[in-house]
């Protein structure tokens with residue numbers, strides 16, 4: 325480490341840790357094996373701070389801060405787990421489950437879904453809010469992949485990977501608030517869009533919203549961990 | 562000590578939770594020393610009795626009949642357990658909420674029927690507009706997600722409940738398990 329790198333020291337859950345000044349609290353926590361739940365964050369993509377699952381407490385402030393976009397500061401005291409945080413995280417998850425139709429039992433991603441896994445890690449055994457059960461489309465027009473909007477949590481990982489890594493920007497978000505939808509091109513069917521068929525969006529999608537048609541009825545694990553390696557390789561070139 | 566009065570009930574579900582319950586096999590025999598099964602689709606009691614200690618309810622609330630049943634069950638049960646994803650979330654039965662009961666009846670009794678196409682008016686209870694989880698009608702004391710919860714989950718949960726302790730459900734099962 326060169327002398328010019330500014331090192332900060334801070335405390336996370338009572339543990340003294342050190343970090344480079346450009347790191348986020350989430351980065352440092354993960355480096356030190358401290359678990360903070362996340363959904364919109366994905367290593368290798370830009371941060372959007374959209375899902376709010378990574379909220380943490382900072383001593384001395386009544387506000388909560390999203391760890392994925394919170395830069396470290398000298399002397400910061402971070403709390404990643406508390407009754408209050410659990411309450412907010414559960415509520416966020418309940419809102420996600422109530423908003424669309426996540427019928428885990430009949431999902432292609434059952435057993436490989438980040439939403440499902442995080443719900444269990446946050447001890448969620450039921451949803452107190454009434455389910456909306458909206459009527460949403462399933463786009464089967466693509467020869468290899470499908471988009472089931474019933475299961476989309478609007479994390480925008482697909483949008484970011486397509487624009488930032490593949491450079492195609494086929495995916496984007498249409499509409500406002502609860503009517504928001506991810507779309508391909510100008511809301512054209514995926515199959516006749518400008519999709520390059522690379523499949524990166526399927527691999528980064530945390531739920532069963534984007535899936536490989538050949539995986540229906542069999543296990544469909546996603547492998548988003550290729551991203552940091554791809555980025556590293558590109559930097560080297 | 563008197564035995565725990567245990568009941569199970571079946572609303573709109575596939576009976577998979579009951580099958581998984583029976584999947585406890587010989588472990589069920591061990592447990593059975595601690596309870597009397599006072600009502601269940603697995604046995605032949607016709608009416609839901611008074612003063613039940615624990616009731617496990619499978620299935621979502623989707624008919625007028627389910628609504629009556631769940632209120633009666635709640636009134637006569639000390640500890641009500643929502644058993645399985647249909648009871649907890651609405652699950653597969655609630656997938657009709659997006660298009661409504663008329664479409665379901667049309668499909669079942671007209672499009673798929675060769676003879677006597679008609680909507681049943683007797684015996685089959687009236688479908689509600691929306692299928693709802695149990696806790697949207699009555700208070701629930703314990704939620705047991707899973708489709709179905711595994712036999713191991715049932716065994717762990719019942720062992721705790723019969724010993725008058727609350728089980729740590731989140732460590733045992735999840736939605737879709």
Ligand code: SF4
Pocket residue numbers: 475476477478479480481482483506525528529530531533534
């Ligand atoms: S389709 Fe998947 S990756 Fe894209 S926004 Fe929805 S949940 Fe996220």
Ligand code: FES
Pocket residue numbers: 361362363364365372373374375376377378379390391392393
């Ligand atoms: S991971 Fe930080 S807001 Fe989603």
